[in-house]
Amino acid sequence: QVQLQESGPGLVKPSQTLSLTCTVSGGSISSGSYYWSWIRQPAGKGLEWIGRIYTSGSTNYNPSLKSRVTISVDTSKNQFSLKLSSVTAADTAVYYCAREPTGAGGAFDIWGQGTMVTVSS
Amino acid sequence: SYVLTQPPSVSVAPGKTARITCGGNNIGSKSVHWYQQKPGQAPVLVIYYDSDRPSGIPERFSGSNSGNTATLTISRVEAGDEADYYCQVWDSSSDHDVVFGGGTKLTVL
Numbered sequence: 001q002v003q004l005q006e007s008g009p010g011l012v013k014p015s016q017t018l019s020l021t022c023t024v025s026g027g028s029i030s031s032g033s034y035y036w037s038w039i040r041q042p043a044g045k046g047l048e049w050i051g052r053i054y055t056s057g058s059t060n061y062n063p064s065l066k067s068r069v070t071i072s073v074d075t076s077k078n079q080f081s082l083k084l085s086s087v088t089a090a091d092t093a094v095y096y097c098a099r100e101p102t103g104a105g106g107a108f109d110i111w112g113q114g115t116m117v118t119v120s121s
Numbered sequence: 122s123y124v125l126t127q128p129p130s131v132s133v134a135p136g137k138t139a140r141i142t143c144g145g146n147n148i149g150s151k152s153v154h155w156y157q158q159k160p161g162q163a164p165v166l167v168i169y170y171d172s173d174r175p176s177g178i179p180e181r182f183s184g185s186n187s188g189n190t191a192t193l194t195i196s197r198v199e200a201g202d203e204a205d206y207y208c209q210v211w212d213s214s215s216d217h218d219v220v221f222g223g224g225t226k227l228t229v230l
Contacts, residue, residue: 037219047156047164047207049219062218063122096163105152105211107169114163 002027004097004112012091012119018084022097022112023077030055030075035100037108038071038082040093048093052100053080087119123212125222132228139195141225143208146189151210153191155184158205158224167206168193195227203229 008020022036029036038050051061053071061069065084073080084091094116098108126144133139143153153171156164166175168184171191181196195202208222 039219046224047209047221049221052219060218063215105154105170105213107154107166107209108156108164109166109169109175111163111165 002099002110004099004110006095006097006112006115008115008117010116010118012087012117013121014088014119015086018082018087018091018117018119020082020095020097020115020117021079022081023079024099025078029073029078029080033102035102035106036071036073036080037098037100039096039098039108039111040091041096041114042090042093050082050084050095054102089119091117092119093117122215122218123210123220125208125210125220127206127208127222127225129223130226130228132230133195133198134230135198135200137198139198139202139227141193141195141206141208141227143191143193143222144189145191145210148189148191148210149187151186151213153184153186154209155182155193156207156209157202158207159203164207198227198229200229203227 003025005023012018035052037052068085070083094114096114097112099110100106155168157167158164171186172184183194205224207224212218
């Protein structure tokens with residue numbers, strides 16, 4: 001049973017870079033059949049897709065965040081990571097990592113439990 | 122960018138049928154996925170590719186998609202179905218971006 005677990009600081013100062021890691025257990029991130037995504041949800045609001053990475057290293061980002069986002073993968077550690085630069089209070093949210101089978105229009109079939117990140121001085 | 126429109130809330134009595142809509146321009150040409158999210162929990166996939174159910178999801182959950190509207194139908198609604206529901210598609214016109222609807226709060230009366 002594949003599981004995802006987010007980790008990283010729960011508090012980030014404005015203008016700094018938010019860094020989170022998602023650890024994949026119960027399966028290999030290099031299986032080649034999945035994309036690996038980050039999704040966030042501000043308190044009381046809806047879901048926002050941040051971006052995805054394939055194990056080849058190819059990425060797609062939400063255009064609204066593209067200038068500030070970097071997603072990378074470390075297959076040796078079975079992890080993928082998110083960096084979001086120049087954060088503001090608007091980036092305060094629960095951040096989820098999720099698995100997305102490849103193929104046109106794939107759904108997110110497995111999600112991490114989510115990690116709360118607050119941007120505040 | 123592509124926009125998905127959901128009603129903010131839907132209310133239904135136990136045992137009745139709930140229908141949650143997701144509107145989008147020619148959404149019938151896209152694959153629609155639905156998620157259930159209970160308070161304090163991560164979303165759970167309940168319908169994928171318009172009408173398929175993942176393993177473990179009750180048959181009471183079904184989906185359809187045609188024209189400009191996709192619909193999630195929950196039959197014989199139970200108290201435990203009370204949750205937020207989100208639809209999602211790929212916007213193939215913009216480098217396979219992912220788009221979520223704004224979410225619908227299902228209240229079981």
